[in-house]
Amino acid sequence: MMNWFQGLGHSSLLLFERLGRAATFQIQVLLSLPSLFKQPRLLVQELYSIGVLSLAIVVISGLTVGMVLGLQMYNTLIDFGSEDSLGPVVALSLVRELGPVLTALLFSGRAGSAVTAEIGLMKATDQLSVMEMMAVDPVKRVVAPRYLAGVISMPLLAAMFSAVGILGSYMVGVGLLGVDDGAFWSQMQDKVSLDGDIFNGIIKSFAFGLVASWIAVFEGYDAVPTTEGVSRATTRTVVHTAFAVLGLDFILTAIMFGDN
Amino acid sequence: MQTNRAVEILVGMFVAAGIAAFFMLAMKVSNISAFTEKDVYQLKARFDNIGGLKIRSPVRIGGVRIGRVAAIAYDDRKLEAVVTISIERSHSRIPDDSTASIFTAGVLGEQYISLEPGGSDDFFKDGGVIGETQSALVLERMIGKFMMGTGAAKNGKKTP
Numbered sequence: 001m002m003n004w005f006q007g008l009g010h011s012s013l014l015l016f017e018r019l020g021r022a023a024t025f026q027i028q029v030l031l032s033l034p035s036l037f038k039q040p041r042l043l044v045q046e047l048y049s050i051g052v053l054s055l056a057i058v059v060i061s062g063l064t065v066g067m068v069l070g071l072q073m074y075n076t077l078i079d080f081g082s083e084d085s086l087g088p089v090v091a092l093s094l095v096r097e098l099g100p101v102l103t104a105l106l107f108s109g110r111a112g113s114a115v116t117a118e119i120g121l122m123k124a125t126d127q128l129s130v131m132e133m134m135a136v137d138p139v140k141r142v143v144a145p146r147y148l149a150g151v152i153s154m155p156l157l158a159a160m161f162s163a164v165g166i167l168g169s170y171m172v173g174v175g176l177l178g179v180d181d182g183a184f185w186s187q188m189q190d191k192v193s194l195d196g197d198i199f200n201g202i203i204k205s206f207a208f209g210l211v212a213s214w215i216a217v218f219e220g221y222d223a224v225p226t227t228e229g230v231s232r233a234t235t236r237t238v239v240h241t242a243f244a245v246l247g248l249d250f251i252l253t254a255i256m257f258g259d260n
Numbered sequence: 261m262q263t264n265r266a267v268e269i270l271v272g273m274f275v276a277a278g279i280a281a282f283f284m285l286a287m288k289v290s291n292i293s294a295f296t297e298k299d300v301y302q303l304k305a306r307f308d309n310i311g312g313l314k315i316r317s318p319v320r321i322g323g324v325r326i327g328r329v330a331a332i333a334y335d336d337r338k339l340e341a342v343v344t345i346s347i348e349r350s351h352s353r354i355p356d357d358s359t360a361s362i363f364t365a366g367v368l369g370e371q372y373i374s375l376e377p378g379g380s381d382d383f384f385k386d387g388g389v390i391g392e393t394q395s396a397l398v399l400e401r402m403i404g405k406f407m408m409g410t411g412a413a414k415n416g417k418k419t420p
Binding site for chain 2: 045052055155157164188189197
């Protein structure tokens with residue numbers, strides 16, 4: 001019995017210790033962000049490997065999600081003769097929820113796991129220690145550019161996801177199923193508000209970008225420096241980001257859209 | 261150096277595409293046209309019952325949208341709902357004996373204010389009050405009236 005309590009206490013202490021390390025690491029990363037102004041080239045390189053290379057999967061997913069959404073919503077709405085509201089239904093669900101959340105999940109799978117594996121392997125092969133020996137701060141040189149690139153990329157990717165998704169549902173709804181072109185856009189413009197829906201969607205994707213990048217760089221930096229440790233850390237990045245994004249999404253939705 | 265240039269170009273295109281997506285969401289998808297409040301003037305209308313009317317519901321004349329509901333308040337002296345509507349300045353020639361009614365678009369659609377132009381030569385000015393109004397039709401009340409009406413008709417036939 002006592003052993004059981006000891007095990008519980010041990011694992012909770014480990015959890016709290018890890019949370020504390022994550023928090024101090026986050027502060028350390030934030031403090032080293034200004035040094036990126038001196039070396040913008042590092043940031044550009046990471047924007048390429050995190051943002052540009054994620055573009056294909058985000059755009060293709062956005063297109064298919066939009067097309068499927070248009071098709072399914074049409075089948076339901078046609079029963080009530082209100083297929084003209086296809087535009088607002090698709091736009092609201094994409095801009096408010098699906099765009100930010102799905103982009104964050106794709107992002108952690110495509111870019112977050114790569115960042116964790118990269119930093120973890122650098123640690124396992126002692127590259128980070130070598131940098132420290134050469135008086136180069138690895139947080140400034142390796143972690144900060146990846147973190148900031150993730151934070152910048154996420155809202156851009158989410159906006160592209162939503163925009164491409166709306167175009168996809170337009171192609172299916174108007175092009176294929178015969179929804180009225182004018183009604184599709186005008187109803188959408190009637191129902192979607194700039195500050196209420198689009199700005200909140202951007203704030204959401206920004207928050208997800210912070211969380212996903214934080215988890216990715218921390219898991220890499222905190223990984224056990226072995227082959228197995230790095231692979232575990234990569235898995236943890238994807239799983240923890242999914243939990244964090246979905247939980248945060250519920251809280252943000254309750255705050256933003258709960259009262260109407 | 262060459263690869264660096266390619267990377268920078270691709271990053272530039274990525275950022276530009278992201279900004280273009282924001283721009284499209286803002287201009288094409290959202291109601292930014294309603295935000296650039298052109299010139300509007302406001303009228304007030306009093307209703308016994310506004311049904312499901314909401315702020316930002318459309319105001320129409322002859323089916324054409326000319327404005328929106330700006331505010332809804334309750335006057336507890338006169339026990340009426342006071343609806344403030346803002347109408348685009350370009351539609352300033354609305355006769356001041358026009359009537360306002362609350363209609364529903366379709367059976368289950370949203371509710372809107374329809375203005376029926378009167379015959380007066382004078383037009384509404386900013387802050388004017390629409391005198392004649394017709395409240396929203398509440399479905400339950402109509403069904404109630406209908407049932408009472410048929411009941412009364414039956415009774416009326418029986419009594420003589």
